[in-house]
Amino acid sequence: MTERSAARTAYEAYGDATDGKNFLGDPMPEWHDLPEPIRRAWAQAAAAILAHASYLLMDEGAARHLRELAEDERNPLPPVTRWRCPEPHEHGPAAAFGIHSSRREFLGASVDRNACEHITPAERIELKAGRVPARLAVPDGDQ
Incomplete structure (x- = not known):
């Protein structure tokens, strides 16, 4: 899972938790229909969560390696x-x-x-x- 796909996963999980409604109660658009600044914001939030989790689970060198992988959408997360x-x-x-x-x-x-x-x-x-x-x-x- 890349940073971008982690963002989409988080966005879709939010939709699952709110029955597909945004914070105003309106229907959430599909991921591909979101404006790019909103997708970038979800990506930044996902990156912060991945970085936080990596610090909890591993040493700083491995966390840096994970962040480097997450920056390139072509790379899946390591096993x-x-x-x-x-x-x-x-x-x-x-x-x-x-x-x-x-x-x-x-x-x-x-x-x-x-x-x-x-x-x-x-x-x-x-x-x-x-x-x-x-x-x-x-x-x-x-x-």
Whole structure:
């Protein structure tokens, strides 16, 4: 998903949430019928959300890489590697982590930063290669 398609996705989700009505209660135009300044505004909002999410999910280098990809509509977002620690933590269940990158240096840095002591060295190697061991897999529907 590019920044532009993320904008369209957000616009369409807004329409789904409001039964196709804008903030005045009037019918929303189709994406392609929106004036270019409005589409650019949706794109800017989508870029801000993507940037915010990327800072929450990965290191700054990977976030910069994601923003660079989003600037070029021809590039899809990179694949997501998601995992979580299956062991209980004293503060509650472990958070799930997602890395939006196929570049090994970003995967490795994020794994090193986010993997807890319950992740074995062999599992760290698998995560750094972009593979998620079954024990660490995030079940479908879990965030």
